[in-house]
Amino acid sequence: MGRKINSIVSILFIFLLSLFTVPLFASGSQEQGAPADESARTFSFTDSRGITIELESRPLRIISLGPNITETIYALGREQLLVGRTDFCDYPAEVSMISSVGGLQDPSLETIVSLNPDLVIGSTHVDPEVLKKLESYSIPSALIYGEESFEGMEEVISGCAQLLDAETEGKALLDDIHNRRAALEASVAAMDKNPSCYYALGFGDGGDWTSGGNTFISELLSMSGGSNIAEDQEGWSYSKELLVAKQPQLILVNRGMKDEFLTLPVYKDLAAAQNGRVFEIDENILVRQGPRQIDALEQIHRIMDLIP
Secondary structure, X not given: OHHHHHHHHHHHHHHXXXXXXXXXXXHHXXXXXXXXXXXXXXXXXXXXXXXXXXXXXXXXXXXXXXXXXXXXXXXXXXXXXXXEEOOOOOOOHHHHHOOEOEOOOOEOHHHHHHOOOOEEEEOOOOOHHHHHHHHHOOOOEEEOOOOOOHHHHHHHHHHHHHHOOOHHHHHHHHHHHHHHHHHHHHHHHOOOOXXXXXXXXXXXOOOEEOOOOOOHHHHHHHHOOOEEOOOOOOOOEEOHXXXXXXXXXXXXXXXXXXXXXXXXXXXXXXXXHHOOOEEXXXXXXXXXXXXXXXXXXXXXXXXXHHOO
């Protein structure tokens, strides 16, 4: 009788043990799988500096420190990720609803930290000291920029698309730009003229500033069908004497600056001014290395085509 009782107790013990051990092993199996799933979500990205950043997952809270980066984020349809921008990020208009972290060179670190970003994205103008301070707060940052050329803009779009998990949107955006560029090049090829032009980036008491031959804006002027009179100069500085001597057929000035240009001595007497060939263009679509540079190309080409 005693052996029978012992046997029954042993069977119950084994049964009860199995009730606890089976779930225990099952639970252990899930925990072993969790790191693998987490690893699958990790993400690495090598920015334009050649620095590779490691993120636990794709960033969901982004601060942009570049107007061109902000415009690209919107063009890729990832604006819902944007939690911060600079005072200079003013396109599209709805970006004004996003919190500003301050200027391009001196953003407020306190504001950046308070926005709890997963990632801060900047471009060429970002102060290295700002990046060091971000690192001290364990906030990852990436810089995205391209060469000083039209293709450089495409590098910005591709980089942002990869970083923001928007490769499909990035390809569609670049396809549209390529198609529009091909149409523009066909139109330029059909032109029987190559008007000389001057881009008055700055003028007046502050000196004369334009796009020298080694700038990407000069490249855009040529791609649009024009001939930059400052092609033989490097950098952005120019002289009034050369401007008068070369007498460009048309002059481009920033939006809102035409009236002032036409009232100042020397400029108002230029042949282009006398012939009504001073045109305004939104400077931002020219100087920002972003998706609106194709708009700049098309607008300048239409102006070039107006010249007999």
